[in-house]
Amino acid sequence: MNRIVTVFLPCALGLALLWGAGTLHAPLLEARRVHDLDHAEPLENAPPLVVFSTVALGGFSGIIADILWVRAAQLQMDGQYFELVQLADWITKLQPRFPEGWIYHAWNLSYNVSVMFPRPEDRWRWVRHGIELLRDGGLRYNPAHPTLHRELGWLFQHKLGASMDQAHMFYKLAWALEMERIFDGRGPDYAALAQTPTSRTAVLQVPGMSELLAQLREEGFEPFTYRWPETHRIPVMRNIMRDHEAGSVLLNHIRLRMMVDRYRLIPSRMQEIEAEHGPLDWRLPQAHAIYWAWSGLPHADGFEEQMMSRMIFHSVSEAFQQGGFFYDPDEELFIPGPNPDLLPYAMRALEEALEEFDDDAMRAAHMNFLNNAMIIMYTHHRIDEARNLFDLLHTHYPAEAEDRGFDQYVIELFTDRLDQLGPQGVSAMIDEWLHQSHFWLALGDTDRAAGYDRLARQTWRLYMEPRLHDPDLRERTGLPPISDIRRRALERVRESLTTQTARDRLRNGME
Amino acid sequence: MNGILAIALISVRNAIRSKIVMVLLAFLLITLIGLPLTLQGDGTLPGHVRVLIRYTLGLATLILSIATVWASCAAISTEIRDRQIQLVVSKPVRASQIWLGKWLGLMAINVLFLMLCFVSTYAALRGTTTPDRWSDTEIEQLHTEILVAQYKLAPQPRDVREEVQRQYRAARARGEWPEEIPTQEVLPRIERALRTQANSVPAGSSNRWVFNVPHPPPDDRPLILRYRFSLSVMDLDPVSGSWTIGSLQASHRQVETFEQPPRTWHSVAISPDRIEDDGTLTVEFANHADRTVTVIFQPDEGLHLMVYAGGFLMNYFRAGLLILFHLSFLAAVGVTAGAYFSIPVAAMTSFYALLLINAARFIGRIAEGTASGGHGHAHGPHGGWFQDAIHLTSHLVHRGLYAVIRPLESANPLDYLVVGEWIPWTEVGYMFGVKVVLYSGILMVLGAWHMARKEVALPS
Numbered sequence: 001m002n003r004i005v006t007v008f009l010p011c012a013l014g015l016a017l018l019w020g021a022g023t024l025h026a027p028l029l030e031a032r033r034v035h036d037l038d039h040a041e042p043l044e045n046a047p048p049l050v051v052f053s054t055v056a057l058g059g060f061s062g063i064i065a066d067i068l069w070v071r072a073a074q075l076q077m078d079g080q081y082f083e084l085v086q087l088a089d090w091i092t093k094l095q096p097r098f099p100e101g102w103i104y105h106a107w108n109l110s111y112n113v114s115v116m117f118p119r120p121e122d123r124w125r126w127v128r129h130g131i132e133l134l135r136d137g138g139l140r141y142n143p144a145h146p147t148l149h150r151e152l153g154w155l156f157q158h159k160l161g162a163s164m165d166q167a168h169m170f171y172k173l174a175w176a177l178e179m180e181r182i183f184d185g186r187g188p189d190y191a192a193l194a195q196t197p198t199s200r201t202a203v204l205q206v207p208g209m210s211e212l213l214a215q216l217r218e219e220g221f222e223p224f225t226y227r228w229p230e231t232h233r234i235p236v237m238r239n240i241m242r243d244h245e246a247g248s249v250l251l252n253h254i255r256l257r258m259m260v261d262r263y264r265l266i267p268s269r270m271q272e273i274e275a276e277h278g279p280l281d282w283r284l285p286q287a288h289a290i291y292w293a294w295s296g297l298p299h300a301d302g303f304e305e306q307m308m309s310r311m312i313f314h315s316v317s318e319a320f321q322q323g324g325f326f327y328d329p330d331e332e333l334f335i336p337g338p339n340p341d342l343l344p345y346a347m348r349a350l351e352e353a354l355e356e357f358d359d360d361a362m363r364a365a366h367m368n369f370l371n372n373a374m375i376i377m378y379t380h381h382r383i384d385e386a387r388n389l390f391d392l393l394h395t396h397y398p399a400e401a402e403d404r405g406f407d408q409y410v411i412e413l414f415t416d417r418l419d420q421l422g423p424q425g426v427s428a429m430i431d432e433w434l435h436q437s438h439f440w441l442a443l444g445d446t447d448r449a450a451g452y453d454r455l456a457r458q459t460w461r462l463y464m465e466p467r468l469h470d471p472d473l474r475e476r477t478g479l480p481p482i483s484d485i486r487r488r489a490l491e492r493v494r495e496s497l498t499t500q501t502a503r504d505r506l507r508n509g510m511e
Numbered sequence: 512m513n514g515i516l517a518i519a520l521i522s523v524r525n526a527i528r529s530k531i532v533m534v535l536l537a538f539l540l541i542t543l544i545g546l547p548l549t550l551q552g553d554g555t556l557p558g559h560v561r562v563l564i565r566y567t568l569g570l571a572t573l574i575l576s577i578a579t580v581w582a583s584c585a586a587i588s589t590e591i592r593d594r595q596i597q598l599v600v601s602k603p604v605r606a607s608q609i610w611l612g613k614w615l616g617l618m619a620i621n622v623l624f625l626m627l628c629f630v631s632t633y634a635a636l637r638g639t640t641t642p643d644r645w646s647d648t649e650i651e652q653l654h655t656e657i658l659v660a661q662y663k664l665a666p667q668p669r670d671v672r673e674e675v676q677r678q679y680r681a682a683r684a685r686g687e688w689p690e691e692i693p694t695q696e697v698l699p700r701i702e703r704a705l706r707t708q709a710n711s712v713p714a715g716s717s718n719r720w721v722f723n724v725p726h727p728p729p730d731d732r733p734l735i736l737r738y739r740f741s742l743s744v745m746d747l748d749p750v751s752g753s754w755t756i757g758s759l760q761a762s763h764r765q766v767e768t769f770e771q772p773p774r775t776w777h778s779v780a781i782s783p784d785r786i787e788d789d790g791t792l793t794v795e796f797a798n799h800a801d802r803t804v805t806v807i808f809q810p811d812e813g814l815h816l817m818v819y820a821g822g823f824l825m826n827y828f829r830a831g832l833l834i835l836f837h838l839s840f841l842a843a844v845g846v847t848a849g850a851y852f853s854i855p856v857a858a859m860t861s862f863y864a865l866l867l868i869n870a871a872r873f874i875g876r877i878a879e880g881t882a883s884g885g886h887g888h889a890h891g892p893h894g895g896w897f898q899d900a901i902h903l904t905s906h907l908v909h910r911g912l913y914a915v916i917r918p919l920e921s922a923n924p925l926d927y928l929v930v931g932e933w934i935p936w937t938e939v940g941y942m943f944g945v946k947v948v949l950y951s952g953i954l955m956v957l958g959a960w961h962m963a964r965k966e967v968a969l970p971s
Contacts, residue, residue: 082557
């Protein structure tokens with residue numbers, strides 16, 4: 001009897017309480033969801049460290065996080081950075097539902113720590129740590145937190161996209177190469193991805209897949225790790241895939257899994273964004289800034305909504321001005337530049353913003369945009385569109401264009417007043433534009449080559465026009481014939497080219 | 512001797528039977544297996560290895576320390592509580608033999624588990640550094656900077672004593688320092704200012720330091736000049752400069768130009784043939800900044816030379832010995848506390864003692880502060896005899912406490928390992944003498960003395 005009271009009764013009571021707690025668990029979760037007490041779902045399939053820290057440590061996880069945070073701050077003050085990623089990882093995983101922790105550490109790694117390293121490749125590693133912390137950690141455990149989306153978007157918009165960091169070109173190139181490997185171009189083939197099996201089981205059922213996999217494994221490739229092999233082995237892998245019918249399915253499956261699992265890029269969402277904001281180049285950071293702001297918008301209101309809307313508008317505008325991508329591995333050239341196809345979308349975004357915030361600052365931004373856009377369209381030899389922008393400017397801001405003609409106005413956007421430059425200055429400028437024209441011709445961008453060529457010719461004509469009938473003035477301040485300037489520029493471009501392909505393109509273009 | 516060994520065996524058996532110790536050792540195993548698998552470092556091989564060493568061994572040492580304190584506190588106190596001690600004390604063994612037997616038993620466990628920790632961490636380290644995962648450059652950097660034992664040399668200090676005296680006299684003459692501020696407060700300040708000045712390089716100028724390298728490394732082992740600088744301005748923009756290393760004769764010079772940000776560590780590899788015949792190495796820093804900014808190397812830590820002294824494994828072994836000596840001291844504290852008190856009180860006493868030892872530097876500063884009376888006391892109005900008495904008591908207590916715990920102060924051996932710094936045998940010998948022989952010996956005497964006097968077989 002005594003044993004029943006001391007042993008079995010407490011055990012029975014314990015079991016009953018456990019059962020009672022278990023039955024209350026689901027209604028409690030539902031109540032939490034209904035009352036919007038927690039945006040995120042309960043942690044499922046989380047790493048053991050996170051489960052341990054959130055369940056086993058209970059309230060002590062906060063104390064441990066504080067101790068680690070103090071240590072991180074001390075190490076940072078001492079200039080010892082190698083532990084910071086690990087500490088940031090632990091601190092955030094000890095309190096995975098504390099968004100400010102993720103935000104602080106991502107910012108700290110990307111901004112404060114990265115700049116302490118002189119080599120761009122080291123800096124990039126730290127910027128990446130910040131991006132990964134938010135994308136793979138913060139948003140995983142707080143998928144509906146708008147600030148986390150905005151901060152991640154900001155890293156792309158500002159840290160990678162802007163030119164505030166000395167190593168920004170390195171970041172852009174590194175990111176572009178990484179994306180290029182996945183997309184094999186400016187972005188995904190949505191139609192092909194829609195047809196691609198998402199699971200490994202489904203892929204294995206594709207006819208011919210087993211033979212392809214056997215051959216790949218024979219060559220030392222394991223496709224289901226969803227990681228690219230070393231750079232020099234990628235073409236070997238692709239050649240094998242190209243020779244098999246199932247190759248394209250497997251390649252698209254790898255792309256899809258990498259996009260979704262590693263970079264958290266959902267193809268359907270990317271497609272929606274492109275439908276709204278135009279054909280983006282996903283190798284460049286602006287597209288990713290738009291993606292993360294767009295992803296956060298459904299969860300945002302008030303200030304956050306306003307900030308993310310602005311991030312999208314600014315990034316679309318930036319994507320037009322800097323969202324084109326020229327990469328020539330043979331010539332070792334990486335040149336981010338304008339994406340003229342985005343003009344209508346950038347215009348629409350700007351007009352919407354102008355409607356919403358019609359003030360002097362916004363009108364100034366509008367006018368600057370029209371001027372910049374005009375330069376871009378002109379140098380890409382899209383003269384009609386540039387002229388439309390000029391007309392628009394004339395309509396909205398008549399005082400700006402005054403009585404100058406279209407060509408003169410565009411040239412003066414580059415040069416201010418031609419007469420004030422003097423013959424050496426104008427000649428140097430024409431020389432530079434012709435250099436640009438031949439350079440782009442050699443790289444195969446004939447539109448841009450034609451744009452710069454027109455700019456050079458029009459500048460020469462406008463400058464020389466008043467001098468044609470005044471021999472004395474021509475003698476003192478005239479320019480050499482444009483053919484002479486062209487020859488010099490051409491020679492310089494020829495000397496700088498390193499591949500026969502580029503030389504052939506230049507020669508053919510000149511013919 | 513047999514008696515001691517028999518008691519040691521019982522001690523091992525009791526420790527193994529303790530659920531708390533077993534739980535802690537289970538944590539230890541989880542740490543050793545699980546932690547290396549979850550570590551990510553900073554993305555570089557050296558960073559990864561540093562984190563692996565620091566956190567795997569650090570956490571393992573922490574767990575072993577807690578297990579040691581608990582098991583050692585329980586070693587005697589539980590036997591007294593459960594009246595098993597009567598079986599031992601009724602035998603012809605002295606109290607000191609009982610103490611020593613308990614302590615040796617715990618040390619045997621510690622040696623075993625510490626070996627397990629060090630061997631498994633080393634295996635994880637070897638598994639991490641496979642060439643297929645990392646570039647050759649990173650592997651080379653790892654073996655040059657971390658998996659190595661290098662001694663750290665500071666540059667020859669400038670003799671500023673005369674200048675300090677000269678400036679002190681001049682400042683006093685100008686009345687810059689009021690008479691009531693004692694000389695011993697003024698001189699260190701002037702000296703600090705002069706040392707900082709001696710380690711500063713204004714824009715457009717240069718400064719030179721000389722290192723004495725008593726044991727030049729082999730030709731294939733470069734010396735590493737490590738440095739970190741601050742700027743006279745608040746920004747973190749990089750500064751351009753150059754290091755000229757070696758003799759002033761052109762053929763012997765190595766020039767390294769750079770553009771680097773402040774407040775982070777940088778290093779330059781130096782060929783050993785730059786060392787002069789007399790064993791000196793001269794380095795000259797030129798500040799090429801195109802703005803008015805002074806580069807300041809912190810006098811204590813801002814500039815040093817790492818010189819190859821030996822391989823990593825022996826250093827690793829010495830680090831293990833230092834940790835073992837620390838554990839032996841903890842075991843001694845716990846066994847003695849257990850002889851005096853029941854388990855909970857003994858454990859609390861031991862952890863409090865450890866807290867005090869870890870706060871040695873802080874206590875030392877308090878002792879120093881109370882010695883000078885602090886600014887308020889020295890220059891402000893006196894607070895009467897009561898406050899003076901409290902102040903004097905506080906000073907004597909802290910000073911006494913500091914005198915006791917100061918010899919136990921030592922750098923964390925893992926701090927040496929993660930930067931590839933050589934742990935001198937003298938340090939190992941000193942710690943053995945202090946922690947194992949002296950302090951553990953004193954604790955043994957105290958514990959055995961109390962046990963000999965204590966009536967452990969009172970009828971209930």
